[in-house]
Amino acid sequence: MSSLYDCETWEPLLRLLRTAHAQALAAPGGQVSGTIGRGSYSVPVKWRYPPPGRAMLLSDNQAEHDAIEQVRGALSGAGVNDIAFTAEIPPNGAAVLRLFDRSAATERGIGNSPGTLILVEGAVPEPWRRLPERCEGARPAPSADPERLGRVLRERIPEAIGATEEEIAAAERRLGLALPEEVKALYQVTRGRWEDWQGNDGAEQRVFDAVGFELGSLEDLAVADLSHWSYFRWQHAATGAVLTGPDDAVQDLVGSPGWIVLGGTGGGERVAVDLTPGPRGHLGQVIVLDNRQNIGASLWTESLTDLALGPERPWYTGHRWDKQPLTAIVHDGSIRSIEAAAHPALEVLRIGAWTGEPLSLAPVVGLPRLRTLCAYPGTLADPLEIAALTALKFLELAPGDWRALLDAAAVPGSLSAASVHTSGQEDPRHIVALTNEILALWDRPPTTETVVTGDLGPLA
Incomplete structure (x- = not known):
């Protein structure tokens, strides 16, 4: 087995994580999580900043750099692009490291986001399929x-x-x-x-x-x-x-x-x-x-x-951000109702930060071109209304809303891709289990979990 799955490879990073999060890790069920890739990483280790007036040097955070590079070397050796992890390190040092190899059907997200689930092999977003008019x-x-x-x-x-x-x-x-x-x-x-x-x-x-x-x-x-x-x-x-x-x-x-x-x-x-x-x-x-x-x-x-x-002229002329009625964003600072967003040409509906009562999707049921729905947690009055949106190709929901759809066997079969909206506070194990359930509906490969154990010894 590759050294990627050896505790020795991760031990320097685990020690840094224990030092940075000793109190949280000592609590029952305490854990930390992150993602390491060949080109980037998201790991909750506290950086040391230089004194005012001096630029940051690699040596300021040498221990973190070396720990990350050791894992990256193992990634390259295993032919893996990136890997997510959770670590449980109680005070006695009996570490439990869970490594999650991203599904081949998952596009990597930003930070610790689970990314986009590609449910249909080779599927691309609708704008990518558009060719120029004659x-x-x-x-x-x-x-x-x-x-x-x-x-x-x-x-x-x-x-x-x-x-x-x-x-x-x-x-x-x-x-x-x-x-x-x-x-x-x-x-x-x-x-x-x-x-x-x-x-x-x-x-x-x-x-x-x-x-x-x-x-x-x-x-x-x-x-x-x-x-x-x-x-x-x-x-x-x-x-x-x-x-x-x-x-x-x-x-x-x-x-x-x-x-x-x-x-x-x-x-x-x-x-x-x-x-x-x-x-x-x-x-x-x-x-x-x-x-x-x-x-x-x-x-x-x-x-x-x-x-x-006249080569000195500026090239930037601005971009068109408002593409109504094709796209609509319902939130506290924009469109204030689903009814106001509903239009026969609507393709994309996004529901963002919302302090009012949860919203019903009834006004957009039956719209022939509605292909994308993204909804923040707690914004939907009844997630099961999504089952009536028969033209959806992409769906992004909070874990609770996905759970409701899965339990009711109401996940739209028209989807080509999906995403789970996370805040970063969720247990990665629960998110992996949820995304694997969604992938299974399309017989797509799951994210796999490998458990690695080691003994770091008690805190000094």
């Missing part, structure tokens, strides 16, 4: 001028090495589409290869200044499809909606086969030309894909020529 009649902007763009760029970066016609043709074959004339003109001046700038002080900055953004190489051109948003979680996308209005320049999409990524802003956002513009957009307009948003893009400028002539 942009009949879309034309390049009047400012688009490939010859002028090429001329301006050659004047600014005369030392740049341009791509050959064959190199451009190879890129088109790889992408499976014809590049816009402005894009060809751009790469005919500079092919964007980093190695072309080596030994030429300031060359990379001059290209940035000339073009208006960090240009990637011709070989790195890519289509911004769903993989662009792969780091966003299922539940985030499930609570979003796609809404393109008649006056929008950019289609409100997760990704598009017509979004060709050329480079970045320098701040992590991607710069692309758009071949599938919205009703008020132009073919080949320049858009920015914000890495903080999982739906949509911002229009930067109507053409690459326009950008090159």
Whole structure:
């Protein structure tokens, strides 16, 4: 068995946890819990902070770092990405460590959250399935001028090495589409290869200044499809909606086969030309894909020529947060009733912090497009009303509401994914048992538990 399941691997961390939570662990049933992954962790160990005026150093928390790295080494050796745990350490030191290997059907959550349960193999949130509408009649902007763009760029970066016609043709074959004339003109001046700038002080900055953004190489051109948003979680996308209005320049999409990524802003956002513009957009307009948003893009400028002539303009134009009537949030500071949220086009209903009487879902029963429901604990008058929401694909509820549905055999069979809303105070063993019950309804693999025991000796 892997060293991941040896008490010796965990002993340094268990000792730190006992020191930090001695009183809580000494109480009957006392335990601490956390999650450790190869890239991140959530463990309740108290950090030591440096004195005012000094930055924090690794050595300030060396013991914690070493304890976590020892577990991470075992994770890598076992081929496991992350693992959740609970630890019971009574004063006599007889430790009981419970390790929970996440189900292959579970997408990892944030912190100690149980994450999203993928109930249907290969299922994706509805916004990820949306393709662009046909942009009949879309034309390049009047400012688009490939010859002028090429001329301006050659004047600014005369030392740049341009791509050959064959190199451009190879890129088109790889992408499976014809590049816009402005894009060809751009790469005919500079092919964007980093190695072309080596030994030429300031060359990379001059290209940035000339073009208006960090240009990637011709070989790195890519289509911004769903993989662009792969780091966003299922539940985030499930609570979003796609809404393109008649006056929008950019289609409100997760990704598009017509979004060709050329480079970045320098701040992590991607710069692309758009071949599938919205009703008020132009073919080949320049858009920015914000890495903080999982739906949509911002229009930067109507053409690459326009950008090159005015590169100082800001790219961020804001995002549309209000997508009513497709999405609705009922809580104390927003919509004040389910009735007010109900609409034939409603796709996503979220019920947040609520101090009034619990709410009935009766007003939204029968809505044909309602695919997502998320409800905070204590907000639902009768969780069994959920059984009448026959179009649901994603459901997030508190443990008590899930318990009511499971006991009544009323979990909607239409679901593709689900989540258990936790506050962090619940016993992880109970949450694992609950999620395994839900997974079992779809014959999905469960989260497994391994119990490890060890003796840390009594507290000094």
